Amino acid sequence: MNLLHVITSMSPENGGPAQGIRTLNNAMLGMGVIREVACVDAPDSAYLGKDEFKIHALGPAKGPWCYSPELIDWLKSNILRFDVVMINGLWLYQSYAAWKVLKKLKKETAGKPFPRILVMPHGMLDPYFQRASGRKLKAIRNWLYWKLIESKVVNDADGLLFTCETELLLARETFKPYRPKKEYNVGYGVATPQPYNDNLSLAFNQLCPGLNGSPYLLFLSRVHQKKGVDLLLNAYISLHKRLANKNMPKLVIAGPGLDTPFGIMIQQLLENEPEIKKDVFFPGMLTGDAKWGAFYGCEAFVLPSHQENFGIAVVEALACGKPVLISNQVNIWREIMDSGGGLICDDTISGIKNILEKWISLDAAEKVKESNCALNTYQQLFTTSKAASNFFNAFINHNPI
Known part of the structure; x- marks a missing residue:
């Protein structure tokens, strides 16, 4: 089977x-x-x-729409070589270009074998982006673009692929008309991390020397x-x-963005809290x-996002045998809750405070049990072989998963 991914970058x-395309290759x-x-x-x-x-x-692409005239010409000459065409992502030129070429060729090749067309939104149909404060103009722009272009990309495809059940359900709320021919919950795979060795801890501890082997919770994201980093730190x-x-x-709050106005504000929350400041680390x-090393060394991973389509870092933590403390706005929260891979809360200060306190109250044996459940959650739901099998079923037009 020959598969073509069409993606912006x-x-x-x-x-x-x-990363998902690369991870599933083998x-x-x-x-x-x-x-x-x-x-x-x-x-x-x-x-x-x-x-x-x-x-x-x-x-190279030009402008915020990522326009490139070379894309359509290449697709016209090559797209019929493939059994399946997967359009990755929406709202940019690549989805429009693929739809335009496919629509034209379908008319010209009526009755002949034609690629199966699938669209993977990667969270881009989440209603959060239409409802979030500060996005009113973007929401209007997206609604107009949906009416003119993107609804055709979605509704003309043979099916939509989603990373989890919550993403699938949320996509039904955002735009009308929304009439996908089929919906598939294919999941998403994360490669098994390298086994633990002391060099991993050494590399991490060099960036957080003040930890000195103390237990810590890990936030690792932008x-x-x-x-929800501000809620986490306030809680x-x-x-x-x-x-x-x-x-x-x-x-430990790790990730890019510490030099942004928001990142600077986060760090300033500790300026008048010297006793607490010495217990919080910002390694970048x-x-x-x-x-x-950060994953393997932590007690648990924390991500109280207001919106997260899948959360690769969440699954990476599970793969290291680390329980995850996440909000119910991380779309894989249902899978985590059902499998016992972590604790779930509302994306509020009180919600985060409750799961932090609940985690801290567990004894050593209970924390070991939680860690075992976390690793089992990864092995049952989020391996690359599991995801690849689900994708393959969608490629060959099995019933929706």
Whole structure:
């Protein structure tokens, strides 16, 4: 089977969609799926040429819509070579270009074999983005764009692919007309991390020397208001004062964004709290051994987001055997709750405070049990082989998952 991914960018900075394509490659090859990617990256981008599948870089893209005239020409000449075409992401030129070419070719090849067309929104149909304060103009723009273009991309496709049940259900609330032919909950796979070794801890501890082997909770994501970092830190400060530091783990807030106005504000919350400030660490963005050392060394992972389509870092924590303390706005919360992989709360200060306090109150044996459940959750639901199997079923037009 030949599969074409159409995506805006394969840059590692593009986050989950690009990483997901890379992560599933070996599992897909094992199922006989040969994949190529069409994107609008510049051909001389430094991150290209390192993958085991072909990437056709048809940029550089121009403007906020990521327009590239090369994309349509390439799709016209090549798209019929594939059994399946997957459009990754919405709202940018690549989804419109693929839809336009496919619609034209379908008329010209009536009655002949034609690729199966699937769209993976990657959370871009979440109603959060239409309702969030500060996005009123963008919400109006998206509504107009939906009426003119994106509704056709979605409704003309053979099916939509979602990373979890919550994403699937939320997508039905956002725009009308919304009439996908089929909806598939295919999940999303995360590669099994490297086994623990002392070098991982060493790399992380060099960035947080004040931890000195103390228990800690880990937030590892972008330092942004959407991630609920301000709620987490305020809840931690309040609980720290009330418990008078008794059994209180330290807190590591890791990720890019500390130099933004929001990131600076977060750090300033501790300026008048010297006794608490010494227990909170801001190592910045963690990669490689330091990142995995942070995961393996923490007691639990915390992500109280106001919106999170999947949460790759959540699943990475589970894969390291670490329970996750997350809000019910992280879309995989149902799977986590049902499998016992962590604790769930509302995305409020009181909600976060409650699960922090609940975690702290557990004894050592209970925390070990939670860790075992976390690892089992990963192995049952979020491995690459599980996700690849679900994708393959959608490719061959099985019933919706």
